[in-house]
Amino acid sequence: MIVPLGEAVRELVHDGDTVALEGFTHLIPVAAGHEIIRQGLRDLTLVRMTPDIVYDQLIGAGCASRLVFSWGGNPGVGSLHRFRDAVTASWPVPLEIEEHSHAGMANRYVAGASGLPFAILRGYSGTDLATHNPDIKTITCPFSGQELAAVSALNPDVTIVHAQRADRGGNVQLWGITGIQKEAVLAADRALVTVEEVVDELEPVPGQVVLPSRVVDRISVAPGGAAPSYAHGYYERDNEAYRAWDAIGRDREAFSAWLRGLTGADAPIAPTSAGRNL
Amino acid sequence: MTGTPWTSDEIMTVTAARSLRDRMSCFVGIGLPSTAANVARRTHAPGLWMIYESGTLGTVPDHLPLSIGDGILAETADTVVSVPEVFNYWLQAGRIDVGFLGAAQIDRYANINTTVIGDYTAPKVRLPGAGGAPEIAASCREVSVIMRHGRRAFVERVDFVTSVGHGSGPGDRERLGLRGAGPVRVITDLGVLEPDPVTRELVLTAVHPGVEVDTVREATGWDLKVAEGLTVTPEPSDTELSVLRSLTGAL
Numbered sequence: 001m002i003v004p005l006g007e008a009v010r011e012l013v014h015d016g017d018t019v020a021l022e023g024f025t026h027l028i029p030v031a032a033g034h035e036i037i038r039q040g041l042r043d044l045t046l047v048r049m050t051p052d053i054v055y056d057q058l059i060g061a062g063c064a065s066r067l068v069f070s071w072g073g074n075p076g077v078g079s080l081h082r083f084r085d086a087v088t089a090s091w092p093v094p095l096e097i098e099e100h101s102h103a104g105m106a107n108r109y110v111a112g113a114s115g116l117p118f119a120i121l122r123g124y125s126g127t128d129l130a131t132h133n134p135d136i137k138t139i140t141c142p143f144s145g146q147e148l149a150a151v152s153a154l155n156p157d158v159t160i161v162h163a164q165r166a167d168r169g170g171n172v173q174l175w176g177i178t179g180i181q182k183e184a185v186l187a188a189d190r191a192l193v194t195v196e197e198v199v200d201e202l203e204p205v206p207g208q209v210v211l212p213s214r215v216v217d218r219i220s221v222a223p224g225g226a227a228p229s230y231a232h233g234y235y236e237r238d239n240e241a242y243r244a245w246d247a248i249g250r251d252r253e254a255f256s257a258w259l260r261g262l263t264g265a266d267a268p269i270a271p272t273s274a275g276r277n278l
Numbered sequence: 279m280t281g282t283p284w285t286s287d288e289i290m291t292v293t294a295a296r297s298l299r300d301r302m303s304c305f306v307g308i309g310l311p312s313t314a315a316n317v318a319r320r321t322h323a324p325g326l327w328m329i330y331e332s333g334t335l336g337t338v339p340d341h342l343p344l345s346i347g348d349g350i351l352a353e354t355a356d357t358v359v360s361v362p363e364v365f366n367y368w369l370q371a372g373r374i375d376v377g378f379l380g381a382a383q384i385d386r387y388a389n390i391n392t393t394v395i396g397d398y399t400a401p402k403v404r405l406p407g408a409g410g411a412p413e414i415a416a417s418c419r420e421v422s423v424i425m426r427h428g429r430r431a432f433v434e435r436v437d438f439v440t441s442v443g444h445g446s447g448p449g450d451r452e453r454l455g456l457r458g459a460g461p462v463r464v465i466t467d468l469g470v471l472e473p474d475p476v477t478r479e480l481v482l483t484a485v486h487p488g489v490e491v492d493t494v495r496e497a498t499g500w501d502l503k504v505a506e507g508l509t510v511t512p513e514p515s516d517t518e519l520s521v522l523r524s525l526t527g528a529l
C-alpha cells in the first residue's frame with residue numbers, strides 16, 4: 001500500500017491513460033507529476049480543473065496528447081507558455097483540448113463519484129463553450145420544464161492527489177482548501193495519494209477530508225511534494241517560484257534546460273517540424 | 279482632503295472598490311478585482327463578505343493573495359467548502375450579490391472573452407479560459423467588470439463568448455435563463471461604462487478626472503455613446519490611496 005513514488009506511478013499510470021492530478025491551488029501533486037515526466041509516459045489525457053505550472057511542465061515534456069480543463073494559467077502571474085505553444089504550434093507534440101467551466105468540471109467529477117452518467121447545472125447558457133464542446137448539452141427538467149446544462153461524468157483511469165498525511169493503514173487526511181480531491185478520487189478507477197508524512201494516528205483537524213484506505217490504491221511519502229504550491233500546516237505557497245516559472249516556460253530552450261535538470265537527460269522529444277521558437 | 283497624485287490604475291481600483299456596498303456578498307476574481315474588493319473592505323465596506331472560488335467563504339486576508347487559493351484565504355475564512363459546494367450551493371443557488379470579474383476582451387453588450395484571441399480552433403493567442411466566470415456572470419445578482427481600456431480589449435464583438443453579458447441586446451439574458459442582472463458596470467482606467475437601460479449597449483457614464491470623452495471613444499472599438507448626465511469620478515481620497523498602496527506595496 002505504502003510504496004515509493006516511482007513504483008506507485010509505474011504500477012498505476014500507463015501510456016494512454018486518462019489521468020487527473022487534482023488540488024485546487026493547494027496540495028497540487030507536483031512530485032507525482034515530475035515522476036510521470038521522468039518515467040517518460042506518453043499519450044496521456046491529462047485532466048485538471050486548473051492546469052498550472054506542473055501541467056505546463058507535463059505538456060512541455062510531451063507527456064500529453066489531450067487536456068481536459070477549465071482554467072489554464074499561472075495564477076496571478078499570467079499564461080502558461082508551454083500550454084500555449086502546444087495549442088498554437090503543436091510543440092513538442094499536438095495537444096487536443098476539451099474545455100469546460102469550473103462549475104461544469106466540478107459537477108462532472110461529482111457525477112463520476114456518484115456513479116451517474118451525467119450531471120446537471122445552471123451553466124454555459126449562451127456561451128461559446130457549449131458550441132465547441134460536444135460534451136455540453138441541454139436537458140429539460142421533467143418536473144419544471146426548465147432548460148438546464150448537462151455534462152458527461154468524468155471517470156479518470158487514475159486520480160493522483162497530495163495530502164498532508166496518512167496513517168499506516170492507508171487512510172488519508174487532508175485539510176485547508178480541499179477543492180475537488182474527494183470527488184476526483186471517488187470518480188477514478190485507481191487512486192494514488194502522495195503525503196507529507198505517515199503517522200500512527202490521524203488526529204482530527206477542523207475542516208478535514210478523510211479518504212478511507214479502501215478508495216486509495218497506493219500511498220507514497222513525498223515530503224514537500226506539493227511545492228511550489230503549498231501544504232496547509234506544513235509549508236507556504238512559493239509565490240516567487242510561480243513568478244520565476246514565467247521566464248522559463250516562455251522560452252523553449254530555457255524549458256528544455258529545466259527539463260534536462262529534472263530528468264538528467266536530454267529532452268525525450270525533439271521539436272517536431274511544426275515546431276518553431278516563439 | 280486630497281492632493282496626493284494618483285495613477286489611472288489607482289483611480290480604476292478605487293472606483294471599483296466604491297461600487298461595493300457594506301455587507302454585500304462578493305465573488306472575487308484574482309488580480310484587479312481582488313485588489314478592489316480588499317480596498318473596499320478596509321475603507322467603507324468592513325462587512326464585505328468575500329468569496330474566492332477556492333471555497334473560502336467570508337475570508338479577511340491581511341495581505342493580497344497572488345492566487346485564488348493562497349493559504350491566507352483559508353486561514354482567515356469563516357469556513358472553507360469544497361469546489362462543488364462553492365459553485366452549487368453558494369453561486370448557483372443565488373446567494374451571491376455581486377461578481378467581480380476581469381476580462382481580456384469585452385464587447386458592446388458586455389459579453390466577456392477570456393478564452394482565445396482569434397479563431398477557437400487556430401487561435402492567435404490562447405488565454406487561460408473560463409474558470410468560474412461563466413457561472414459568476416450568470417448567477418450573481420449583479421456583475422462588475424474591471425479592466426484597462428484599449429481598442430484590442432473593447433471590441434464590437436468578442437472573438438469567443440466565455441461569459442455572457444447582455445448577449446446581443448434586450449431580452450437575451452431572460453431568453454437564456456440567466457437569473458442575475460449581468461454586468462451593471464465596467465470600470466476602466468479611463469472611466470465607467472454602464473449598459474443603457476433600454477438597448478443594453480454599454481455607454482460611457484463617467485470619466486475619471488482629466489480624461490477627455492474623445493480619449494475614451496478612441497480607446498473603444500465600437501462607436502461608444504455617451505450617457506446624458508455624464509459625470510466625473512471623484513478623485514481618490516488620501517485614505518483610499520494609502521489603503522490601496524499598503525496592499526499593493528506601492529507606498
